[in-house]
Amino acid sequence: MIGVVVPLIGVVLAFLLPKVFKDDRDTGIPLCSWYSPSRNDNLTTTDYAQDEQSCSPDGGPAEGGYGFVRKEGIIFDVRGHRPSGTALLCGWYSLSRREYITTSDPRWVGSDCRSSPPELGYQFVRLEGYIYDYPRPGSHPLCSWYSPERRDNFATTDPRWTGRDCAVAKVPEEGYTFVRTEGYVEDYLKQSG
Numbered sequence: 001m002i003g004v005v006v007p008l009i010g011v012v013l014a015f016l017l018p019k020v021f022k023d024d025r026d027t028g029i030p031l032c033s034w035y036s037p038s039r040n041d042n043l044t045t046t047d048y049a050q051d052e053q054s055c056s057p058d059g060g061p062a063e064g065g066y067g068f069v070r071k072e073g074i075i076f077d078v079r080g081h082r083p084s085g086t087a088l089l090c091g092w093y094s095l096s097r098r099e100y101i102t103t104s105d106p107r108w109v110g111s112d113c114r115s116s117p118p119e120l121g122y123q124f125v126r127l128e129g130y131i132y133d134y135p136r137p138g139s140h141p142l143c144s145w146y147s148p149e150r151r152d153n154f155a156t157t158d159p160r161w162t163g164r165d166c167a168v169a170k171v172p173e174e175g176y177t178f179v180r181t182e183g184y185v186e187d188y189l190k191q192s193g
Contacts, residue, residue, distance in 0.1 A: 027076055027077045027079070027080030027081075028053070028074040028075065028076060028077060028186075029046045029049050029074065029075060029076075029077040029129055030046065030049045030050075030053060030054055030055050030071050030072075030073075030074055030075075031044060031045070031046055031071070031072040031073055031074070031075050031089075031128065031129070031142070031185060032044070032045060032046070032048060032049065032055035032056075032068065032069075032070070032071055032072065033068075033069040033070050033071075033072055033156060034048070034060045034061065034066040034067065034068060034069060035066060035067055035069050036061075036064040036065050036066045036067075037065065037067075038064065038065050039064050039065075039098045039099070040150040040151075040152055041064070041066075041098060041099050041100060041150075041152055042069075042100070042152055042153070042154040042155075042156075043061065043066060043100040043102070044072060044091075044100075044102040044128075044142075044154075044155040044156065045091055045100070045102060045126070045128060046075065046077075046126075046128045046129050047091075047126060047128075048060050048061075053074065054071065055068060055070075055071045056068075064098070070156075070158065072142060072155075072156060072157045072158075072185060073139075073140055073142070073157050073185030073186055073187055074185060074186050074187065075089060075128065075129035075130060075131050075185050076129050076130035076131070077129055078127040078128070078129050078130065082130050083130060085132060085133060085134065086130035086131060086132055086133060086183070087104040087109075087130065087131055087132075087133040087182075087183050088104060088109050088112075088113060088127065088130060089102060089103070089104045089109075089127075089128040089129055089130065089131050089142075089182060089183065090102070090103065090104070090108065090109055090113035090124070090125075090126070090127055090128055091124075091125040091126050091128055092108070092117055092122040092123060092124055092125055093122065093123055093125050094119075094121045094122045094123075095121070095123070096121050097121065097151050099151055099152060099153065100125070100153070101122065101153035102128060102144075102153075102155045102182075103144060103153075103155070103180075103182055104131060104133075104182045104183050105180060105182075112127075113127055131182065131183030131184060131185055132183050132184040132185070132186075133183050133184075134184065135184050136184060136186070138186055138187065139184035139185060139186050140157040140159075140162070140184060140185055140186075140187070141157065141162050141166055141181050141183075141184055142155055142156070142157050142181070142182040142183055142184065142185050143155065143156065143157075143161065143162050143166035143169075143178065143179075143180070143181050143182065144178075144179040144180050144181075144182055145161065145171065145176040145177065145178060145179060146176065146177055146179050147173075147175045147176045147177075148175070149175045150175065152176075153179070154176065155182055157185055160172045166178055166181055167181075
């Protein structure tokens with residue numbers, strides 16, 4: 001009897017353990033950028049993801065005429081557990097400014113993103129996901145920029161904006177200044193197994 005049960009337990013464990021202890025990076029979601037010419041506003045969000053690896057170019061916010069710009073990378077989905085070495089990335093919206101901001105800045109994020117943001121008029125929209133808080137092999141910086149003229153906050157991994165170092169990169173549009181590196185994202189998340 002033991003001779004039958006032990007191999008059976010081995011088969012069951014071989015099947016279940018990879019599912020219980022799967023790689024943190026399996027729970028990815030695309031971080032996508034959208035732009036509204038009428039509002040001069042950039043939006044970086046996971047809200048209009050098509051699937052686990054791609055953005056939905058036909059999606060985007062219903063109001064404001066936002067068009068798809070690019071996939072910034074893949075971040076960890078908030079519906080999974082928070083991997084170590086990550087920061088929470090959250091989004092807010094200002095109705096008076098008609099402008100979105102996506103950031104991991106601790107002054108905005110706090111412990112859960114639902115505390116009061118440091119700037120008046122912004123309301124919490126969503127938990128976007130978790131991003132690496134330091135570079136990993138194959139990751140790209142997600143950097144934030146601000147234009148006082150447009151009153152636009154903008155987060156991107158676009159190499160034209162980030163260069164080798166976001167803080168000293170020559171940006172392709174005048175009037176934007178570097179704010180901070182929000183964290184690091186991957187082109188895709190490696191699947192376990």
